[in-house]
Amino acid sequence: MAPPKKPRLNAGTSSEAGPTAPDTVPERPSRPTRPWNPDATQDSATGQASGPDAAPPPTVVIASLSASTPTAGPSASASLTRYYLRHAFADRLPAPDTTTGIRTFGxxxxxxxESGETVQVARDSEQHFRAKLDSELLPSGPRLERMTGSLLWRQQGAMTRDQAPREPSVIDSWRISSAFAASDHITIDGHHYQTVENDKARQRxxxxxxxxxxxxxxxDTxxxxxxxxxxxxxxxxxxVPxxxxxxxxxxxxxxxxxxxxAIEFFPELRADTQSKFSRRQFExxxxxxxxxxxxxxxxRQVFNNWKDKTASLHPVLTDPLLMLPTLPISAELAGSNxxxxxxxxxPTGPLARLDFDPSLFLPPSRTFPVIADDIEFMKxxxxxxxxxxxxxxxxxxLPSxxxxxxxRAEHDFIFFMxxxxxxxxxxxxxRINPRDFGLVLRNQLGHETMNAMESAHNDNKLISLRGGIQTLPSNNTPTATVFIVRDNT
Known part of the structure; x- marks a missing residue:
């Protein structure tokens, strides 16, 4: 019987405060316990510690990393992660001050x-710089310091990898005794390891x-x-051969x-859309x-396809638009649209629509809800x-x-929205006469685009979408969002 499923964590929601509000990497609610049962007891034959007071496995050291690669230990890295800014926002900040390395915006x-990420900072009560969330009045993050002779900053007391103590690899602690090796194990250099569930019907x-x-x-785990x-x-x-x-x-x-x-390759999607997309992609x-x-x-293959912009063997997994459910259009009635x-x-539930976060638009846009001209709308x-x-x-x-x-580069589907x-x-x-619709569309798009659409249609790879601007009341103030859905035409 499968173990009980953990409650789903709340997906982060995006800020609608405007382009000056940076959006950090979606937060987990708090640092959880490790994803194994701390009360589980291992038999002494495995050679592993047991019981609720057993020490966790040591941090892994990857020898192939450069000696200059920064590290601050697992707790330090985890505590800073929630303060990282999205690259889409960080890229439009002013350049660092040539003396302090601070980038001032308003x-x-x-x-x-030094890790390549960017964080907001502010001084605490003792005048030390700390990482800060945009929603905070006082900074709650770790103390930070500028690196000597550099405009880069790091966590106070952080060590580079050549300074870090050498610890045994975490993988060594995963070895299991042959007496307890189930069918889902593998032997490497005489040692037994448990494996992630594998498709028994295929040799991989x-x-x-x-x-x-x-x-x-x-x-979630x-x-x-x-x-x-x-x-x-x-x-x-x-x-290895x-x-x-x-x-x-x-x-x-x-x-x-x-x-x-999802944040890296779809940077303007709202945080809850990115979270839903990633969950659906995993499933x-x-x-x-x-x-x-x-x-x-x-x-891993899909993420490499995104990085290299190469065709994927798994096109549906590369594109949230291909994951959207098909929504029905009402039946055609005489005299009515x-x-x-x-x-x-x-913010919760399955992926049913794509929503974009206006605070992440480049250039920042506060006027998009009132775009009236069709040309500007398309642009x-x-x-x-x-x-x-x-x-x-x-x-x-000009469009009718x-x-x-x-x-997209990763697949050969074509979208008409x-x-x-x-x-x-x-x-x-x-209501539009189908014959008139085809003529108008061909005149507007041109033969090359229409031929590509017709070829995709013949291969069942033409996807019909509806998108645009939806403005709804929210706390007596209209709130606009940019959306895309898929329909059945």
């Missing part, structure tokens, strides 16, 4: 860390070993592991939490709520798509109605 101060050249005390990894105990994630084991012996890959399979990849990759070897490898009802925007939505990795086909002439045609403005939960779709 009344706020920011510094670049890459599997993953894990700490035997870890439970099966559902999305795996994200907590990557957020707070990155070095304790499963490791890949690879078969010519004798196909197994060896452990010392590299970490994942450099950041899964939602961190689809593993074809389950729990991780297996095939799913972990698939996720059709309509499509939008799902309610919500505005084109900017949103291009900023998030899509390629938009050029329009040849606003729309965009676009695609009509643009709408609405102040309700419904999109009104005017």
């Amino acid at each position: 009344t706020r101060s920011y510094v670049n860390l 050249s890459v599997i993953y070993i894990k700490d035997p005390r870890h439970p099966p990894y559902d999305f 795996f994200e907590d592991l990557l957020f707070f105990h990155t070095g304790e994630q499963p490791r890949a084991a690879i078969q 010519p004798d196909s012996h197994w060896t452990i890959d010392p590299r970490l399979p994942f450099e950041k939490p899964l939602v961190g990849y 689809l990759a593993n074809d389950s709520n729990f991780a297996d070897a095939r799913g972990l490898t698939t996720l 059709r309509s499509l009802q939008l799902p309610l925007p919500s 505005f939505m084109t900017e949103r798509l291009e900023r998030n990795g899509y390629m938009v086909f050029p329009a040849r002439s 109605f606003p729309n965009v045609v676009f695609k 009509t643009l709408h403005r609405t102040e309700t939960q419904d999109i009104i779709i005017p």
Whole structure:
């Protein structure tokens, strides 16, 4: 029987305060206990400590990393993670002061860390600089200091990797006794390791070993592991020719939490949309709520496709638009327009729509809710798509109605999206004669774009979308969001 599923953690919600409000990496509610049962007892034959007071495994040291790579230990890294700014915001901050390294924007101060991340800082009651969240009056983060002879900052007392004490690899503590080795284990250099669930029906050249005390990894458990105990994630084991012996890959399979990849490659999506997307991506990759070897490898391949902008063997996993449910359009009635009802925007629940965070738009935009001109509307939505990795086909002439045609490098689907403005939960779709619609569209888009759409349609790879601006009342103040949904036309 599968272990009881952990309660889902609340996804972060984005700020609507405007372009000066930075959006940090989505927070976990608090630093959780490790994802194994601390009361579990191991038999002495395993050679591992047991009981609730057993010491946790030591931090892994990856020998292939440069000696100058910074480290502050697992607790320090975890405590700073929640203060990291999104790169989309950090990239538009002023340059660092040539003396202090501080980047000043209005009344706020920011510094670049030696890790490559950026955080907001402020002085505490003792006039020490600390990392700060934008929502805080006083800074709550670790104390920071500028590195000697550099404009970069680091956590006070942090050590570089050549200064850090050498500890035994965490992987050594994962060894299990042959007497307790179940069928889901592998032997490497005479030592036995438990493996992440594998597809028994297929022989795989890459599997993953894990700490035997870890439970099966559902999305929340795996994200907590990557957020707070990155070095304790499963490791890949690879078969090496010519004798196909197994060896452990010392590299970490994942450099950041899964939602961190969504933040990097879809930077303008709202935080709750990114979280829902990452959860759905995890479930689809593993074809389950729990991780297996095939799913972990698939996720790594997808993230490499994003990085390299290469075609993917798993197109649905590369694009949140391909994950959206298909929404029905009302039946056509004589004398009336059709309509499509939008799902309610919500910080929780399944991925039903894509929402964009206006505070992250480049350039910052406070006027987008009142865009009235169709050309400007199309230009505005084109900017949103291009900023998030899509390629938009050029329009040849002025539009009879606003729309965009676009695609991604990672797959060969083509998206056709009509643009709408609405102040309700419904999109009104005017009645158009199909023959007139085709002629108007061909004149507007041109033969090249229309031929690409027709070819995609014949291959069942033309996706119909509706997107635009939805303005709804919120605490007596209208709140606008930029959305995309998928329909059944």
